Amino acid sequence: MDRRRTEKNDETSAQGRPTLKTLAFMTGLGVTTVSRALKDAPEIGAETRRRVQLVAKQIGYRPNRAGVRLRTGKTNVISLVLNTEHELMSFVSDIIYGVTSVIADTPYHLIVTPYSRSQDPMDPVRYLVETGSADGIIISRTQPDDARARYLLERGIPFATHGRTDMGLVHPYHDFDNYAFANEAARYLAGMGRRRLALLAPPVGLTYHGHTVNGFADALSEVGVSEVPFNTVTIDQSIEQIRTRTAQLMRRNDRPDGIVSSAAASTLAIVAGIEDAGLELGRDVDVVSKQSSEFLHLFRRELFVVNESFRLAGSELARSVLGWIGGAAPGSLQSLSKPSGVLPYRG
Structure with a gap:
């Protein structure tokens, strides 16, 4: 009875929108x-x-x-939960691109569930679970002991984290090897x-x-x-805070002659602070930075960069959630991307 009712609903959806009746008429x-x-x-033939x-x-x-929800109990929704005050637009657009590239040929579609600094990060996750708004959830800004991951595991909700936890609990994730990035970047600077x-x-x-x-x-x-x-x-x-602090640091007698930066936007501020202190990038100090979009070499060719792909992260996270x-x-749905090495843009 429920299936007949939902099929009838689909036949009579809003005027102008293709329905099952439209498809039946067009296919005979x-x-x-x-x-x-x-x-x-x-039971329906492949052709x-x-x-x-x-x-x-x-x-x-x-x-x-x-x-669909009445008939199957599914929403066909994957929710990406994002802190809109901390995530840069390049992160947001790239990770959304990665997720949608995977779900494009599936029944699923993506909704972004934002929250702000004033909110408890648990609030959007609780809302999604309590309202049954999504079949799977992706969360970022992952903590070692992440209450969101524990909550979702306890309720059996498929999810994946951008970043790992350290709770001793098994769940899907995709992460970038930041240990290897920082280690290789420091070694590279020491080698110079x-x-x-x-x-x-x-x-x-x-x-x-x-x-x-x-x-x-x-x-x-x-x-050594x-x-x-x-x-x-x-x-x-903020960019201005990082710029000011860098300039202060670079005016000290024991200033660094090499800097490792964990984000491209911050690197722009670091370079500005170096130049505010009257120093020259590539002569007085070298900088190795992560970037997710290949633009730092356009800003200063003296920079050394390592690429982290948020598009890859989005696609891997989507595959993990769909897999679960x-x-x-869940333990088979974990991935770690490695840095490709320090890449100089000096020619």
């Missing part, structure tokens, strides 16, 4: 046959399924979401003869802060160079 098939062909029902799905794509048919290195790190409390700091510290110990503390700001601070929804073991 019955409404029930069209409905089952769209769901890849095995019929292909023809119905092709026509549906050509005319822009979309199933009635309320009907730089002996006093500073690190502009991610904010304390996020998992990749620890990975970055540990990779940097281990490299310094192994290659010293650290100049640069811990009064993080990449979450499809029944794969």
Whole structure:
């Protein structure tokens, strides 16, 4: 009875919007046959399924979401939960691109669930779960002991984290190897003869802060160079705060001659601060930075960069969530991308 009701709802959706009746008329098939062909029902022949799905794509048919949810209990929604005050637009656009590139040929579509600094990060996650608004959830700014991940695991909600946790619990994630990035960047600067290195790190409390700091510290110990503390700001601070603090740091007698930066936007501020102090990038100090879009070499060719792909992160996170929804073991849905090495843009 419920299935007949939801199919009827789909037949009579808003005027001007293609419906099951539209598809039935255009293909010469019955409404029930069209409905089952769209769901890849095995009793419908492969050629019929292909023809119905092709026509549906050509005319822009979309199933009635309320009907789908009533019939299957699914929303066909993946939600990407983002802190809109901390995530830069390049991160947002690239990770959305990555997610949508994976779900484009599936019944799923993406909604972005934003929250702000004034909110508890748990609020949007609780809302999605309590209202049943999504079949799967992607979260970022992951913490070592992340209450959101624990909450979702306890409720059996498919999800993936951008970044790892350290809770001893198994869940899907995609992460960039920030330990390797910071370690290799520091070694690279030491190999260039730089002996006093500073690190502009991610904010304390996020998992990749620890990975970055540990990779940097281990490299310094192994290659025998010293650290100049640069811990009064993080990449979450404003451009002006980072610029001012860099200029202050570079005016000291024991200033660093090499800097590792964890974000491209922060690197712009670091370079401005270096130049405010009357110093020259590439002569007085070298900088190795992560970037997600290949623009730093256009800003200053003296910079050394390592690429981190947020598009790759988005696609891997989408695959992880869809895999869990499809029944794969969460432990099999984990991925870690490695830095490709320090890339000089000097020619």
